[in-house]
Amino acid sequence: MSDIGMILDRVGRKLVTEVAPKLEGDYSGGHVIMGGVMSVMAGEAWDGAADRLVNEINGLRGLIELAGKEVAVAKSESLKLSDLKRERDELARYIVALQMSLEAREDDEAKALNAKIWAHFMATAMARMPSPPDFPDAETEPETGA
Amino acid sequence: MLEAELAEKFAAYAEARLPGARNARVDSINRIHGGASRQTYSIDLAYEDATGPKMKGLILRRDPPDSLIDTERRVEFAAIKSAFGHRDLPVPEALFLETGNAALGAPFFVMGRIEGGDPLNPFKLEDVEPHRAAIGEQFFRHLGSIAALPVEGSALSEEIDTPDANACWRRELDYWTNEIRSNSLSPQPVAEAAIRHLERNPPPPAQRLSVVHGDYRTGNYLQDGAGSMTAILDWEMAHIGDPYEDLAWATDLLWCGNDMERAAGFLPWPEAIAIWQEASGCTFDPVAFEWWSLFSHVKALGIWVTSEKAFAAGDNDDPILAWSGWFTHAAHELMLAMRLGPKYGAGG
Numbered sequence: 001m002s003d004i005g006m007i008l009d010r011v012g013r014k015l016v017t018e019v020a021p022k023l024e025g026d027y028s029g030g031h032v033i034m035g036g037v038m039s040v041m042a043g044e045a046w047d048g049a050a051d052r053l054v055n056e057i058n059g060l061r062g063l064i065e066l067a068g069k070e071v072a073v074a075k076s077e078s079l080k081l082s083d084l085k086r087e088r089d090e091l092a093r094y095i096v097a098l099q100m101s102l103e104a105r106e107d108d109e110a111k112a113l114n115a116k117i118w119a120h121f122m123a124t125a126m127a128r129m130p131s132p133p134d135f136p137d138a139e140t141e142p143e144t145g146a
Numbered sequence: 147m148l149e150a151e152l153a154e155k156f157a158a159y160a161e162a163r164l165p166g167a168r169n170a171r172v173d174s175i176n177r178i179h180g181g182a183s184r185q186t187y188s189i190d191l192a193y194e195d196a197t198g199p200k201m202k203g204l205i206l207r208r209d210p211p212d213s214l215i216d217t218e219r220r221v222e223f224a225a226i227k228s229a230f231g232h233r234d235l236p237v238p239e240a241l242f243l244e245t246g247n248a249a250l251g252a253p254f255f256v257m258g259r260i261e262g263g264d265p266l267n268p269f270k271l272e273d274v275e276p277h278r279a280a281i282g283e284q285f286f287r288h289l290g291s292i293a294a295l296p297v298e299g300s301a302l303s304e305e306i307d308t309p310d311a312n313a314c315w316r317r318e319l320d321y322w323t324n325e326i327r328s329n330s331l332s333p334q335p336v337a338e339a340a341i342r343h344l345e346r347n348p349p350p351p352a353q354r355l356s357v358v359h360g361d362y363r364t365g366n367y368l369q370d371g372a373g374s375m376t377a378i379l380d381w382e383m384a385h386i387g388d389p390y391e392d393l394a395w396a397t398d399l400l401w402c403g404n405d406m407e408r409a410a411g412f413l414p415w416p417e418a419i420a421i422w423q424e425a426s427g428c429t430f431d432p433v434a435f436e437w438w439s440l441f442s443h444v445k446a447l448g449i450w451v452t453s454e455k456a457f458a459a460g461d462n463d464d465p466i467l468a469w470s471g472w473f474t475h476a477a478h479e480l481m482l483a484m485r486l487g488p489k490y491g492a493g494g
Contacts (some may be wrong), residue, residue, distance in 0.1 A: 099339060103342065119493060130175075130472065
């Protein structure tokens with residue numbers, strides 16, 4: 001099977017460095033740059049997507065176990081990203097409720113577990129952060145959307 | 147609507163509204179890339195009046211099928227009117243407002259075009275050199291001047307409510323909480339934890355009620371490349387509230403190239419704050435600033451999840467919405483986690 005990450009990376013770079021300059025001044029040129037940049041980012045994310053989701057799922061299940069709770073969230077039937085995401089999202093909903101219950105308590109045990117939840121959030125947020133691709137010879141940096 | 151058709155209809159519309167105008171035609175029309183909240187066109191309008199041929203540069207802001215921010219164009223129009231001509235603020239003149247679909251197929255408004263200047267990309271802030279200090283001085287002076295604009299009797303105050311000074315934070319937090327909960331495509335545990343943190347630790351009441359631009363930041367003004375800010379744009383999130391909301395948003399790390407040392411990536415913090423205090427008449431309160439700074443990240447997440455939803459639903463296929471739902475969402479979620487986690491004992 002082809003290397004999907006490599007394909008996305010190469011297609012994105014082609015769009016940004018070769019196609020977009022030909023559309024300079026046209027509104028669609030901005031779309032091409034954005035599409036190219038995100039294609040490169042998607043190529044990078046492709047390789048680690050399942051690993052990241054599995055790590056998030058394991059982290060969330062570990063926190064729930066530390067709380068001494070049982071949660072009726074079935075394990076994913078496959079390693080498809082859509083299945084893993086469904087499992088992660090169900091567990092994330094549960095962790096919101098668990099954290100709210102911990103915040104209502106003043107005891108050290110609750111505070112310690114809440115700190116672990118925050119540590120999980122920090123690690124997850126770092127892992128999710130894509131690195132913007134570098135195009136040294138092109139005017140590529142995307143704008144913000146708002 | 148194709149641009150040629152839009153140009154023809156716009157010329158007829160403008161001719162009917164410009165006093166004494168006849169033979170109006172659009173010489174050029176270019177859609178400007180960037181903010182997806184409105185379709186923005188730069189237009190050269192040629193016409194004649196009693197004094198002879200005229201050429202007028204205009205900006206048309208038309209509602210798209212869906213936008214990043216669900217705002218009324220009449221509020222944006224009123225905000226621009228409220229700032230125009232005050233305290234040397236470089237703000238375009240608000241000219242025409244249409245709230246119906248008849249003229250151009252969607253509601254729109256028209257402003258005078260300020261000639262000269264380009265937006266500065268917040269991801270390429272180094273492009274401002276060698277004018278970083280000069281632009282920074284104007285950036286914070288204009289921000290303070292907006293906070294000092296008269297609210298009572300302003301066009302903006304006629305369009306929207308003026309909150310109580312004690313209620314500014316609650317109103318904004320409720321609004322953006324609702325945006326996040328209504329539009330998220332997946333659970334947002336970091337945002338939810340941040341919202342609860344902000345509710346448990348409210349800021350002091352607003353020192354004064356001000357015109358709040360709502361999206362004052364690098365990327366939303368023009369600069370001429372020679373050290374002058376020439377136009378403050380994108381007033382679609384304007385409202386009346388706590389001026390700290392604008393100060394915190396303007397200095398959010400996302401727009402500053404992650405520059406921790408310089409406020410908004412421009413000036414040392416003490417210098418920037420001194421300029422803002424002098425122009426605004428406010429006294430800097432680090433407690434208020436901390437609350438509004440964290441709130442800025444939550445507000446940003448509200449915008450990013452809304453843009454992601456619009457893109458996913460196919461309501462608006464501008465790729466910038468996908469970028470917002472991915473990169474900028476991840477950036478602000480990371481900022482929240484890294485700032486709040488240590489307050490709860492994580493990361494030590």
